[in-house]
Amino acid sequence: MTLTPANVDDIQEIVRSHAAIEISAGQTKSPTPRRDAVALNLAALRGITEYSADECVLTAYAGTTLHEIAAALQAHGQYLPFDPPLVDAGATIGGTVASAASGSGRYRYGGVRDFLIGARVVDGAGRLIRTGGKVVKNAAGFLLHHALVGSAGRFGVITEVTLKVFPLPEAWGTLRVECGNVANAITLARIVEARRFDLACLDFDGQGTMWIRIAGRASALRTRGEQLRAAVAPRDADWLEGDHDAAIWTAAQDWGSGHDPCAKVVGNASSWPQLCETFAHMRLMAAGAFAICRMGDLTPTPAQLAAAGFAAPGLNGIIVTGPDAGTRLGPVPNNPFEERVRRVLDPQDRFRAAPHTS
Amino acid sequence: MQPDALLAALAHIVPPDRLLTRPGALAPYECDGLTTFRGRPRAVVLVESQDEVIETVRLCHHAGVPFMARGSGTSLSGGSVPVDDGIVIALNRLNRILRLDVASRVVVVEPGVINLDVTVAAAAHGLYYAPDPSSQSICTIGGNVAFNSGGAHCFRHGMTANHVLGLKVVLPDGQIAMLGGDGIEAVGPDLAGLFVGSEGLFGVALEITLRLMPRPESYRTLLAGYQSLQAAGDAVAQIVAAGLLPGAMEIMDRLAIEAAEAAVDAGYPPGVAAILLVELEGDAAEVDAEFARLITLIAQSGATSTRVASDAADRARIWKGRKCAFSAVGRISPDFIVQDGVVPRTRLGEALATIEQLASAHGLRVANVFHAGDGNLHPLILFDGREAGAFERAEALAADILRLCIRLGGSITGEHGVGLEKRAYLSEMYAAEDVAFMHRLHEAIDSKRIANRGKMLGGGAMPTAHGLHPLERSGAISRV
Numbered sequence A: 001m002t003l004t005p006a007n008v009d010d011i012q013e014i015v016r017s018h019a020a021i022e023i024s025a026g027q028t029k030s031p032t033p034r035r036d037a038v039a040l041n042l043a044a045l046r047g048i049t050e051y052s053a054d055e056c057v058l059t060a061y062a063g064t065t066l067h068e069i070a071a072a073l074q075a076h077g078q079y080l081p082f083d084p085p086l087v088d089a090g091a092t093i094g095g096t097v098a099s100a101a102s103g104s105g106r107y108r109y110g111g112v113r114d115f116l117i118g119a120r121v122v123d124g125a126g127r128l129i130r131t132g133g134k135v136v137k138n139a140a141g142f143l144l145h146h147a148l149v150g151s152a153g154r155f156g157v158i159t160e161v162t163l164k165v166f167p168l169p170e171a172w173g174t175l176r177v178e179c180g181n182v183a184n185a186i187t188l189a190r191i192v193e194a195r196r197f198d199l200a201c202l203d204f205d206g207q208g209t210m211w212i213r214i215a216g217r218a219s220a221l222r223t224r225g226e227q228l229r230a231a232v233a234p235r236d237a238d239w240l241e242g243d244h245d246a247a248i249w250t251a252a253q254d255w256g257s258g259h260d261p262c263a264k265v266v267g268n269a270s271s272w273p274q275l276c277e278t279f280a281h282m283r284l285m286a287a288g289a290f291a292i293c294r295m296g297d298l299t300p301t302p303a304q305l306a307a308a309g310f311a312a313p314g315l316n317g318i319i320v321t322g323p324d325a326g327t328r329l330g331p332v333p334n335n336p337f338e339e340r341v342r343r344v345l346d347p348q349d350r351f352r353a354a355p356h357t358s
Numbered sequence B: 001m002q003p004d005a006l007l008a009a010l011a012h013i014v015p016p017d018r019l020l021t022r023p024g025a026l027a028p029y030e031c032d033g034l035t036t037f038r039g040r041p042r043a044v045v046l047v048e049s050q051d052e053v054i055e056t057v058r059l060c061h062h063a064g065v066p067f068m069a070r071g072s073g074t075s076l077s078g079g080s081v082p083v084d085d086g087i088v089i090a091l092n093r094l095n096r097i098l099r100l101d102v103a104s105r106v107v108v109v110e111p112g113v114i115n116l117d118v119t120v121a122a123a124a125h126g127l128y129y130a131p132d133p134s135s136q137s138i139c140t141i142g143g144n145v146a147f148n149s150g151g152a153h154c155f156r157h158g159m160t161a162n163h164v165l166g167l168k169v170v171l172p173d174g175q176i177a178m179l180g181g182d183g184i185e186a187v188g189p190d191l192a193g194l195f196v197g198s199e200g201l202f203g204v205a206l207e208i209t210l211r212l213m214p215r216p217e218s219y220r221t222l223l224a225g226y227q228s229l230q231a232a233g234d235a236v237a238q239i240v241a242a243g244l245l246p247g248a249m250e251i252m253d254r255l256a257i258e259a260a261e262a263a264v265d266a267g268y269p270p271g272v273a274a275i276l277l278v279e280l281e282g283d284a285a286e287v288d289a290e291f292a293r294l295i296t297l298i299a300q301s302g303a304t305s306t307r308v309a310s311d312a313a314d315r316a317r318i319w320k321g322r323k324c325a326f327s328a329v330g331r332i333s334p335d336f337i338v339q340d341g342v343v344p345r346t347r348l349g350e351a352l353a354t355i356e357q358l359a360s361a362h363g364l365r366v367a368n369v370f371h372a373g374d375g376n377l378h379p380l381i382l383f384d385g386r387e388a389g390a391f392e393r394a395e396a397l398a399a400d401i402l403r404l405c406i407r408l409g410g411s412i413t414g415e416h417g418v419g420l421e422k423r424a425y426l427s428e429m430y431a432a433e434d435v436a437f438m439h440r441l442h443e444a445i446d447s448k449r450i451a452n453r454g455k456m457l458g459g460g461a462m463p464t465a466h467g468l469h470p471l472e473r474s475g476a477i478s479r480v
Helices: A008-017 A066-074 A093-098 A144-148 A182-194 A218-232 A242-251 A272-278 A302-307 A336-345 B003-013 B023-029 B050-063 B115-123 B141-147 B191-195 B229-241 B254-263 B284-300 B312-323 B325-331 B345-362 B390-407 B423-429 B432-445
Strands: A021-024 A038-041 A048-052 A057-061 A116-122 A128-132 A157-164 A171-178 A201-205 A209-216 A237-241 A262-266 A282-285 A290-294 A316-319 B043-046 B067-070 B087-090 B097-101 B106-109 B164-170 B176-180 B204-211 B218-226 B248-253 B274-282 B305-308 B335-338 B365-371 B376-383
Touching: A008 A038, A008 A116, A008 A157, A048 A066, A057 A066, A066 A093, A093 A157, A116 A144, A128 A144, A128 B432, A144 B191, A171 A218, A171 A242, A182 A201, A182 A209, A182 A218, A182 A272, A209 A218, A209 A242, A209 B284, A218 A237, A218 B284, A237 A242, A272 A282, A272 A290, A336 B176, A336 B191, A336 B432, B003 B043, B003 B050, B023 B043, B050 B067, B050 B087, B050 B164, B050 B204, B067 B141, B097 B115, B106 B115, B115 B141, B141 B204, B164 B191, B176 B191, B218 B229, B218 B284, B218 B312, B229 B248, B229 B274, B229 B284, B229 B345, B248 B254, B248 B312, B254 B274, B254 B312, B254 B325, B254 B365, B254 B376, B274 B284, B274 B312, B284 B305, B312 B325, B325 B335, B325 B365, B325 B376, B335 B390, B345 B365, B345 B376, B345 B390, B376 B390, B390 B423, B423 B432
Parallel strands: A021 A038, B043 B087, B067 B087
Antiparallel strands: A048 A057, A057 A157, A116 A128, A116 A157, A171 A209, A171 A237, A201 A209, A201 A282, A262 A290, A262 A316, A282 A290, B097 B106, B106 B204, B164 B176, B164 B204, B218 B274, B218 B305, B248 B274, B248 B365, B335 B376, B365 B376
16 A cells, blocks of 8 residues: 655654555655555655755755756755765655765765755654754754664654755866776776865776766866866876766766666775676765665675675675665674664654665 | 762772872863853763773663763863763873774774864875864864864864764663764764764764865965944855855954954954955865955955955964954953854844844843854853853843744754753754654663763753852953
8 A cells, every 4th residue: 555645744644553664755766665564655745845045955845856956956056966866767855865865976065964954754653853953053952864864764754854055066077087997996086086186076987987077166177177187197088068077977876776776885995896796887986985886686695795795894785776775785783772763763663664674 | 889889890990090089189070161060070080991981881870870971171061061979981081093094084083082183183194174163172072073063164064973974882871882884975874973962962982983074275265354244244145145165154243353353463454343254165276266256246245354364374363363262252351151053144144133132131242253154153242250140141141142043043052062051942942842852862872861961951960050160250260
């Protein structure tokens, strides 16, 4: 059974009257409801409730699409700098927060966790709780909204979020460099980082193609681009602007689908060469802080995962799209703090059956 | 466990010279940067290892005796005032930088590490730690974590919560939990983000993984003088509307300028009603292009004077005036209260005008220093504690200002935390059900309510407000 409430009162009522609930919205990450739970779809709880461009703060219901938010922001020369994925596929802001989905742009100013400043959430007892606020600086009370980032529906139903937003840069440009393989790309990433350029994005893939993006005033862009080119010399590099630049980063927002699932893998430089053996297609973001990997033929059995190195410390992952979305790659240690937080928010285990419990 | 039994057990954890119990040795731990509240602890444990912290917490939990972890005691909200007869865990000696990973731009530190020392350690690698509370040369990372400290760069760079990537913590019952991860992205809920700002109520951070930022190639620091606070505030709005994203935007009013100039020769323009400090940061070519735009905006905004920092030393001098503003006010008033509230940036002008009216209604002067980029006000309420009723009037004005922040849609604290000072206002800012949730969460994490008892949510025996320190009241000491 799928329920599509359009207001918060109905959500509270639904939560109170069902023993097991699975939350979705745009269904771009987890396409089909599973298991013996009521599917609570938030797609109808949508709309920007408050947006002050002067304040650089936007509040929207959880089911609001990223597309709608991006359009509203762009009309005022602003944007979400963390490049949330699956915009064109119809992803919502609630799902973006719940899955902590930050893209390439998180390199410069931070990810979802750095832009979420407040939220409302319906807990497992049907209570509506407000956390944080609508100002960018706030140290009052427990900041529960932080824990909603990546909570994957286990702490309650996020109904509304408030985000800090930033002015949209005037111009963008990307330098594309062929490094040959991932090890060379990692080496180049370190060289570029040591120069301390103020980069918007620094991505590379498993084959060693690197994309370095800068953003800012149009009058300074080419000068900065030339400095970047000099830093990667003698490697060949192509400078891309306009649609050619935009196309690269739009493609990076494609995190797969039900037919072509992806995992987010968190690791460090030493993890990636081995992972290239496991994942034929992977894009490493934020200078290699994390990777979005096509699952391909890999089924997440413990043996396969262990073979891929997921038993080792420092390597962690989660399937982000497809039927197994929410499945953790690698061991999930018991966490007494997390368990206490979860029990307070969901004492009757209504959200425990959600697919994100591994 | 009897009181003496607890002390005896603590004596098994640390040697006698690191277990303070004599009144004279305990006195420095009785209050913090706020000085309004005081408590007399039973003992202070000077820990030198994580195990000593864990053992002390477990003993306190077993005995049901409150404990408070303390760094440098710079809290401005009474956050590090001990509970009478409780245990203080002094973390200053737990101050090792455990790992500096230049490639991953992270550093792992113990809680007693001084904020500025993180940047000092990272500087050789072109990196720095962004959160910069004014007390950064003495405050510790552990305290920054507990109170989600801010600083002057929060609009662009965020608060402490945005720079803490991972934590190893000891919960109030002695269990260990690992929160977050060791990189900028993690898997699972952002529990480190929830722990930050919990004011010690969730336990003690033993290891903290911090994000380091690349030091920008270029800074450009501009100081503009205005004939009114309103004009300075309007300039901030115009800068944001023009699409610029300065690292910092700070405003000081006439009284604050006067105080800062008296304390350090910051070179602020004389005779102006307000100064606006704007700092651009980034690649040199970008900063040049932004500066051209900025200088046009400033010229159009009615600035009566402008000055650009000529070099790094000049930049440091300009910032020194701003960062010492709190203590500098001691030069122009015998006593003062540092307040900390937030309003939406677009309502700064309204807030400042109202604060002026409120101050005059209470017959008090207020010096204003604020982080204009993020709407974080720091009204400094000036009074003379030797005058009967003056402290009470100052407190009443502080209360009015906090209620103003709530009414305008802001927060009762931007960076100092709730502590003891603002317990009464939390339930005015949040609805009853929101505060009830905080109590339920507190109960689940610390069923005995022994970790930094009384802060933020109240509960237990309250430390008493003593007003000024007796020596301050007598005029023997002052805050300069």
